[in-house]
Amino acid sequence: MKTNLCTAELTRTSALRGLGIATVVLALTGTGAVQAKEADDCEVGIYQLPDGSHIDVGASDDDRLRWRRNDGTTGALTRSEDGVWTSTFGWTERADGNQVTFDCRKDTITFAGVDGQRIALDVTDVVFDGAGVQLAGRLVMPEGDARVPIAVLVHGSEHSSALDSYSLQRQLPAEGIGVFVYDKRGTGASTGTYTQNYLLLANDAIAAVHEARRLAGDRAGKIGYQAGSQGGWVAPLAAKIEPVDFLIVGFGLAVSPLDEDRQAIEQDLTSRGYGPEVVAKAMEVADATAAIIVNGFRDGYDQLAKVRARYGDEPWFEHVRGNISFYLLDTPEATAREEGPAILSGVPAHYNPMPVLRNLDTPQLWILAENDSEAPSDETQRRLRGLAAQGKPITVAVFPDTDHGIYEYETTGEGKRVFTRNPDGYLAMMLDYIHNGYLDDRRYGTSTISTP
Structure with a gap:
C-alpha cells in the first residue's frame, strides 16, 4: 500500500478486517529489480x-x-x-x-x-522516523484493551515489503501477541536507500520499538525482536544498544558474513562426499572471492582467475556455490564490478557478532535449521551452546531435515530442494517463548532444544 510519507498516522481501526486491505506485492525480477503488482x-x-x-x-x-x-x-x-x-x-x-x-x-x-x-484485529498504519529516513510501519494488536507482549519483526536481506508479505503480523496477534512490522529502508513504502549496514538497520529497529511502544500505549507489555536470517546480526546489535525484553532469531548466524560463505562452500562439497583435501582447495576460492568483496568489487579478480586456472578443470570445482562466491564465479568481471557494490550494499563482511552476544543479557531463543544450505548452522550452534554454558540466557532449538527459513523440503532428481512446509512446533515455540519467556517441557515437533 503506497502511502503519503508526510502523513504521521494513516489509519487506526479494526475495520481493516485483519489486514484485508489493498497492498502492493513486490517480487524480485531476475536482475534484482523490484516490480510492483497490484x-x-x-x-x-x-x-x-x-x-x-x-x-x-x-x-x-x-x-x-x-x-x-x-x-x-x-x-x-x-x-x-x-x-x-x-x-x-x-x-x-x-x-x-x-x-x-x-x-x-x-x-x-x-x-x-x-x-x-x-479474526478482527486492531490495526494502526503509521510512518515514523528511522535513522535519517521515514519508515512505513504497522502495529497489529489483538482486539480489546488487554496488555499484551509485542514482537517487532526485523527483516532479513530481502528487498520485498514486509508490510505486504509477513504472515506473522496476523498469526501472532491471533494468538494474543501484538506485532510491529515495517518496511526496511529502501523497500516497500519506506524511503531511503536499501542497505545491509547492520548498525544503520539496528538503529531503525530501535526506532521501531519506540514507535510500537508509543502506539500501543498502556496496552504494551514486554517488547522484543523476532528476526530472521540477516536479522540475526541486526537484532542482537539493536538489543545491545538499547535493551529489550526478549529476542527470537530464526535461521540466523553467530559467524561473520565471510565465514558464512566459507561454511556454505564447505557444505557444498562435504555433502557430495569430498574430503578435507578438496575442501582446502575450495577455501582458496573462498579467499579469492573474499578479497574481491572486501575491496568493494574493485580489485582481486586476478587472484580469482589464478585459482580458477589452477582448479577449474577438477570435478569438484563446479559444485562450489557458497553464499556469495557463486555470483563471482558465474558473473563476468565487468558485470560484477558494476553490480556487486549494490548487491552487498553496506555489508560489513568481517563483522564478528560474538562480542555483542558475549555481552548481551537479553533472553534469547535461536531457532536453527539443521540442514541450512544458505546459512550452515553447525558452528553457530556450537558457539551459542558455548555461551549458554557460560551462563548467557540463550535457548537453542534445532529442527532436523529443514533448510533456510526452517522449511522442510523434498529433493528432486536433480538434487534441488523444494520447500513443503514449516515443521510442526515452529510457531508454537515462538508463541510460548514470547508469552512465557521460556519453553515448556513438551516436545515441539522433532526439534532438539538446549536450554541455558
Missing part, C-alpha cells in the same frame, strides 16, 4: 475454524495467495474463473486437493469444506 486482496486475513484452529491467508506472487496453518502446513492458492481457489502443496506446484472460497462481504472462508470467520 493485488485484489480482500481475502487476506486470518480466519478461525470451528475447531479453534487458524488459517492465515496472505498475498503471494503471480496474483496468487498463500495459506498457512499454525502446524506449519501451507499451500499456494490460484483462482479459477468461477471464483474457487485451488491449492498446491507447499511450494511444489502439486495439487493437494484443497479448494477454498471466500465471501469478503461476510468476512468468511470455506477451506476444504469447512467454514471459518475472519
